[in-house]
Amino acid sequence: DAGVIQSPRHEVTEMGQEVTLRCKPISGHNSLFWYRQTMMRGLELLIYFNNNVPIDDSGMPEDRFSAKMPNASFSTLKIQPSEPRDSAVYFCASSFQGQNYGYTFGSGTRLTVV
Amino acid sequence: AQSVAQPEDQVNVAEGNPLTVKCTYSVSGNPYLFWYVQYPNRGLQFLLKYITGDNLVKGSYGFEAEFNKSQTSFHLKKPSALVSDSALYFCAVLGANDYKLSFGAGTTVTVRA
Numbered sequence: 001d002a003g004v005i006q007s008p009r010h011e012v013t014e015m016g017q018e019v020t021l022r023c024k025p026i027s028g029h030n031s032l033f034w035y036r037q038t039m040m041r042g043l044e045l046l047i048y049f050n051n052n053v054p055i056d057d058s059g060m061p062e063d064r065f066s067a068k069m070p071n072a073s074f075s076t077l078k079i080q081p082s083e084p085r086d087s088a089v090y091f092c093a094s095s096f097q098g099q100n101y102g103y104t105f106g107s108g109t110r111l112t113v114v
Numbered sequence: 115a116q117s118v119a120q121p122e123d124q125v126n127v128a129e130g131n132p133l134t135v136k137c138t139y140s141v142s143g144n145p146y147l148f149w150y151v152q153y154p155n156r157g158l159q160f161l162l163k164y165i166t167g168d169n170l171v172k173g174s175y176g177f178e179a180e181f182n183k184s185q186t187s188f189h190l191k192k193p194s195a196l197v198s199d200s201a202l203y204f205c206a207v208l209g210a211n212d213y214k215l216s217f218g219a220g221t222t223v224t225v226r227a
Contacts, residue, residue, distance in 0.1 A: 004157075031213065043204070043217045056214065091157055097213055102148045102206070105157035 004106035006092050012112045018080040021109045024073055025094030033103060034067055034077050035091040043091075049075065050097060082113045116141040118207050120218035128226055133195040135221045137188045137205030146208040147188040148215065149179055153201045161203075164188060175199070195225045 005024040013019050025032050034046040048056040049069045057067070064083070069075040079086055089110050093103035117140045127133050139145055146165050150158040162173025169181040179190045188205060205218040 042219045045214060048214060050213065093158075102146075102150075102160055102163055102208070103158075103215060104160070105150075107157045110155075 004092055004094050004104050006090075006106035006109050008109060009107065010110045010112075012114065013082055015083055015113055016081045017113075018078065019082045019086075019111060019113075021077040021090050021092075021111070023075045023077070023092030023106060025075070025092070026104055027073065029094035029096050029104075030072070031095045031097045032069060032075050033093045033095075034075070035093065035105075037089045037091060037108070046077070046090075079111075082111075084113045087112050116145075116207050116209050116212065116216045118205050118216050118218035120203075120205055120221045122221050123219070124222045124224065126224045126226065127195050129197050130194050133190075133192040133199065133223065133225070135190040135203050135205075135223060137190065137218060138186050139188060139205070139207040140186065141207050141209045143210045145188075146210065147179075147181060148206040148208070149173065149177070149188075149190050150204045150206065150217075151175075151201050152204065152220075158204060161190070195223075197225050197227050199223060200225045 007022045030051050032049040036044045046059045047067045052069045067077045089108045091108045092106045095103045119138045148163045149161040151161050152158045161177050162171050164171045164181045172178045177192050181188050202220050202222050204220050206215045208215050
């Protein structure tokens with residue numbers, strides 16, 4: 001298994017532009033998480049999907065952020081419009097709920113909004 | 115609500131010396147506890163977990179952790195640190211009936227040659 005795959009690895013965009021981050025979870029995992037990591041706030045859970053359904057989006061900072069999971073093998077996190085304060089590393093993680101094995105993380109997308 | 119505390123932002127040790135990274139937790143019911151390591155510009159990598167059973171858990175790269183229920187702690191240890199162990203370490207807890215891992219703030223470990 002290739003693990004959790006995120007793309008792109010790095011993204012530099014101008015303020016106001018739309019940004020789309022992508023994630024392919026591990027096959028067979030039924031839970032998917034999007035995290036944001038910054039120096040100031042550490043790791044923040046943005047949204048959690050179970051069986052492709054958003055269960056908890058309380059961590060999504062504002063309406064500019066949206067996430068979808070159209071099927072079990074793909075999820076996107078979109079920021080529109082982007083702002084400099086959105087600059088961070090965004091991680092996707094997946095797990096199989098019920099096994100309590102913890103999460104497998106992707107390598108992250110480093111987003112820079114200028 | 116569950117939470118994790120890592121009381122030390124940084125831990126500095128000399129190569130060959132023992133390494134300890136502290137973690138305490140708060141959760142309702144029995145905890146599931148995890149340690150992750152993050153190397154620069156990389157994602158978090160699983161090190162070890164405690165679910166049930168023996169309080170001493172052995173994991174990757176020679177690391178181990180001891181679950182102490184009375185002290186609600188899950189400290190990470192390595193008997194002899196390597197320079198390559200320099201990284202950011204996260205402790206995390208999951209409640210038995212929960213889905214959301216709660217992470218500590220992380221501890222930066224620096225092992226000097």
